[in-house]
Amino acid sequence: MPTQWTAAIRLAMISFISTCWFLSRTYEPTFYLVVGVATAAIALPRYGRSPSNVIRWISYTLAIEVAAILFIYLVVRLRF
Secondary structure, eight states: OOHHHHHHHHHHHHHHHHHHHHHTOTTSHHHHHHHHHHHHHHHHHHHTTOHHHHHHHHHHHHHHHHHHHHHHHHHHHHHO
C-alpha cells in the first residue's frame, strides 16, 4: 500500500475521531467505515495476496454476513 494512502487514512482517522468528540457522531456509520479502512490498511501487508488467502477471506466474509442476517431476522421475529 502506498505511503500516501496510509498517511491519508491516518489523517482521516484522527480528524474524524476529533470531530466525533465534539459533534457526538461517534456511532454514525461513517466512523465504522473509517475504522474498517484503517484496519484493512494494517492487515493488507501482513496477509499478502495469495489466492488461498483471498478465498478464505471471501468465505469468512460471506459466512459472517449470512450469520448477521439470520441473527437480525431472528431478533426481529422473536420481538414482534
